[in-house]
Amino acid sequence: MTKPFDVITFRCTSETLGIPEPPIEEGAIIILYQEGTAEVGRYEPPMPDDPFPRFEHPTNTEALKSEALRLVAEAQPLLDSYKQSYVLVCPQALARQAEWREKGS
Numbered sequence: 001m002t003k004p005f006d007v008i009t010f011r012c013t014s015e016t017l018g019i020p021e022p023p024i025e026e027g028a029i030i031i032l033y034q035e036g037t038a039e040v041g042r043y044e045p046p047m048p049d050d051p052f053p054r055f056e057h058p059t060n061t062e063a064l065k066s067e068a069l070r071l072v073a074e075a076q077p078l079l080d081s082y083k084q085s086y087v088l089v090c091p092q093a094l095a096r097q098a099e100w101r102e103k104g105s
Helices: 061-075
Strands: 007-011 019-021 029-034 037-044 054-056 086-089
Touching (some): 029 061, 037 061
Antiparallel strands (some): 007 019, 029 037, 037 054
8 A cells, every 4th residue: 555655666567668566556646756846647557559657747737846846855855856757656635636637638
């Protein structure tokens, strides 16, 4: 079971280029932390015709960035997003603020 701010790593297999460890469910809300920024996203697993995981961003991405960055910096101060990119489990309070497009629109 994951908890907020757990770091998720992605490992390659013979079928896909991104199986999350620890496992997260399709639609899990994450924070992508890279190059000094933090963006909320929704995890979409690799598909048979596309071996890469995808991250859909909410329509209010810009409005969430500063809060996401502040929260990550407080919870994981030792992560250096300039040396490596990270995917973290998003806390529920921030995840609830994300506004998503309807599927197919």
